[in-house]
Amino acid sequence: MTEESDEFDVVVLGAGAVGENVADRASRTGLSVAVVEHALVGGECSYWACMPSKALLRPGDARAAARAVPGIGAVGQLDVAAVLARRDEVAAHWDDAGQVAWVEGAGLTLLRGRARFTGPRALAVEAADGTVRAVTARRAVVVATGSVAVVPEVFAGVRAWTSRESTSAHRVPARLAVVGGGVVATELATAFSDLGSEVTVLVRGDRLLASAEPFAGEAVARGLAAAGVRVAFGASVTSASRDDDGVHLVVEQRPVSGQGGQGETGVALPGRLTVDEVLVATGRRPATDDLGLEVLGLRPGDALEVDDRLQVQGVGGGWLFAAGDVTGRTATTHQGKYDARVVGDVLAARFDPRPAAEAADGAVPHGLSRQGEADAAPWSRYRATADSSAVPQVVFTRPQVAWVGPTAQGARDGGTAVEVYAYELGDLAAASVTAADYAGRAQIVVDTSRDVVVGATFVGPDVADMLHAATVAVVGEVPLSRLWHAVPSYPTLSEVWLRLLEAAGR
Ligand SMILES: Cc1cc2nc3c(=O)[nH]c(=O)nc-3n(C[C@H](O)[C@H](O)[C@H](O)COP(=O)(O)OP(=O)(O)OC[C@H]3O[C@@H](n4cnc5c(N)ncnc54)[C@H](O)[C@@H]3O)c2cc1C
Numbered sequence: 001m002t003e004e005s006d007e008f009d010v011v012v013l014g015a016g017a018v019g020e021n022v023a024d025r026a027s028r029t030g031l032s033v034a035v036v037e038h039a040l041v042g043g044e045c046s047y048w049a050c051m052p053s054k055a056l057l058r059p060g061d062a063r064a065a066a067r068a069v070p071g072i073g074a075v076g077q078l079d080v081a082a083v084l085a086r087r088d089e090v091a092a093h094w095d096d097a098g099q100v101a102w103v104e105g106a107g108l109t110l111l112r113g114r115a116r117f118t119g120p121r122a123l124a125v126e127a128a129d130g131t132v133r134a135v136t137a138r139r140a141v142v143v144a145t146g147s148v149a150v151v152p153e154v155f156a157g158v159r160a161w162t163s164r165e166s167t168s169a170h171r172v173p174a175r176l177a178v179v180g181g182g183v184v185a186t187e188l189a190t191a192f193s194d195l196g197s198e199v200t201v202l203v204r205g206d207r208l209l210a211s212a213e214p215f216a217g218e219a220v221a222r223g224l225a226a227a228g229v230r231v232a233f234g235a236s237v238t239s240a241s242r243d244d245d246g247v248h249l250v251v252e253q254r255p256v257s258g259q260g261g262q263g264e265t266g267v268a269l270p271g272r273l274t275v276d277e278v279l280v281a282t283g284r285r286p287a288t289d290d291l292g293l294e295v296l297g298l299r300p301g302d303a304l305e306v307d308d309r310l311q312v313q314g315v316g317g318g319w320l321f322a323a324g325d326v327t328g329r330t331a332t333t334h335q336g337k338y339d340a341r342v343v344g345d346v347l348a349a350r351f352d353p354r355p356a357a358e359a360a361d362g363a364v365p366h367g368l369s370r371q372g373e374a375d376a377a378p379w380s381r382y383r384a385t386a387d388s389s390a391v392p393q394v395v396f397t398r399p400q401v402a403w404v405g406p407t408a409q410g411a412r413d414g415g416t417a418v419e420v421y422a423y424e425l426g427d428l429a430a431a432s433v434t435a436a437d438y439a440g441r442a443q444i445v446v447d448t449s450r451d452v453v454v455g456a457t458f459v460g461p462d463v464a465d466m467l468h469a470a471t472v473a474v475v476g477e478v479p480l481s482r483l484w485h486a487v488p489s490y491p492t493l494s495e496v497w498l499r500l501l502e503a504a505g506r
């Protein structure tokens with residue numbers, strides 16, 4: 001039963017990192033903005049994804065770094081209880097009071113409840129107590145409802161862990177199976193191995209991190225093997241059951257062509273495996289099942305396909321937008337927030353509620369301009385141009401993997417003629433002072449017709465922070481002849497840029 005009704009200029013569905021950013025940006029010219037959230041304000045990243053997973057990984061990283069430097073005395077075991085307690089703090093004890101205060105401080109209206117479309121620009125928001133509130137958006141609705149873990153049918157009856165249960169776990173299973181070979185699988189296998197679990201990773205394919213350069217997955221496979229993690233390639237779970245002894249998995253393993261280090265590091269499994277928990281890390285799907293999308297002529301469960309303004313395709317009237325994981329276009333917080341800034345600026349400029357004279361160029365907050373939005377071209381603040389050419393990703397495994405832009409093969413498949421230049425990070429002066437046996441690799445993919453870097457990959461300890469220089473080079477389309485004048489400091493790992501440019505003939 002509808003008890004209340006409300007109208008706002010803009011309504012944002014989902015108060016994850018992306019929804020929060022959309023709402024904040026959209027409100028900058030004075031539009032009234034409501035954010036609807038049925039769980040915790042802050043979303044997946046704050047409580048069950050980026051933040052707690054990185055809190056679980058950091059102690060092992062620090063320990064490995066200390067162990068790699070001669071002269072530091074014995075480095076002990078992790079204090080598991082303390083690590084979990086620190087993780088709890090990083091996840092704000094799953095209490096969103098701090099983020100609610102931010103939302104309110106930003107002048108946004110928070111509506112607690114689950115939102116569903118009842119028509120164009122019309123929503124029903126159902127609160128936990130069953131109260132339903134009709135909410136209308138005068139100008140636009142932005143869907144930022146994120147994604148949920150995919151759990152294959154075979155695991156339906158065993159109370160399998162997803163990333164949520166593992167990042168919020170309060171005990172460490174003695175034996176853990178991890179299904180999948182992507183980012184979640186490799187990061188959480190690393191974390192639970194650090195915490196003392198005996199970890200077996202079951203990879204259906206023949207490589208880890210299939211969307212990265214092959215040498216990255218090979219290095220991570222070697223790192224996991226060195227940490228005592230068993231990685232089984234070509235391994236599929238055909239049945240799963242749980243009893244008092246744990247979870248019993250029947251695993252079929254086909255021979256896979258040995259891919260360099262991965263072929264050497266992979267293990268053969270007996271057909272059965274018993275573990276205390278199984279973590280299913282087999283990807284995510286957009287959270288659109290229960291949004292009432294059918295009333296808009298869209299199919300529930302599908303990703304919301306958007307253009308570079310983040311406007312949803314297939315719905316007329318120019319009022320429906322989407323950003324973040326729900327679009328299937330981005331799968332990281334940083335790229336989702338980039339899209340959030342774009343759509344927020346589009347809405348703030350396009351629907352600027354102030355009189356036209358006041359809203360003329362130069363007289364508007366933050367340089368937003370109605371005309372600027374109308375005339376926007378690629379690379380303007382109103383177009384998410386980087387999504388198709390310069391998406392950065394860091395995987396916090398040991399070694400870390402960081403890349404931006406396409407792989408060499410991806411660039412070639414896209415029709416770009418490229419040359420590839422690589423350098424072993426261990427040969428840098430900085431490597432010898434960083435650790436006794438520092439090992440890693442950097443590679444750039446150069447578009448030979450334009451003489452610019454279109455992709456870069458870094459693998460090694462602490463390479464995460466090296467990525468942004470590459471992202472700047474890719475986005476800026478800086479010619480190698482000009483990059484040559486960007487002098488990296490000595491002795492830092494960034495000196496790899498000098499070596500890569502030398503390899504490219506400078
Ligand atoms: C284990 C793990 C680790 C990760 N680590 C990283 C990392 O280190 N760095 C990184 O950049 N990315 C990381 N990611 C990816 C990152 O978490 C996501 O890209 C990001 O959370 C997406 O943000 P979002 O706002 O689109 O969605 P979400 O964070 O999922 O937010 C969506 C919100 O919408 C709400 N909602 C859904 N439906 C409704 C409805 N009908 N009504 C009201 N509210 C609704 C949900 O409750 C949720 O709060 C990780 C992901 C996982 C799984």
Ligand SMILES: NC(=O)c1ccc[n+]([C@@H]2O[C@H](COP(=O)([O-])OP(=O)(O)OC[C@H]3O[C@@H](n4cnc5c(N)ncnc54)[C@H](O)[C@@H]3O)[C@@H](O)[C@H]2O)c1
Nearest residue numbers: 152180181182183184185204281282283284331332394395
């Ligand atoms: N550091 C980060 O930025 C970070 C960390 C974690 C997650 N994420 C994001 O979250 C997203 C989801 O991560 P993910 O690892 O769940 O997905 P993913 O798509 O990266 O990997 C899924 C893995 O599961 C395998 N798989 C798929 N279906 C399977 C099945 N039925 N049986 C066995 N294996 C199967 C795939 O082959 C792949 O190896 C990623 O796209 C990533 O961008 C980011």
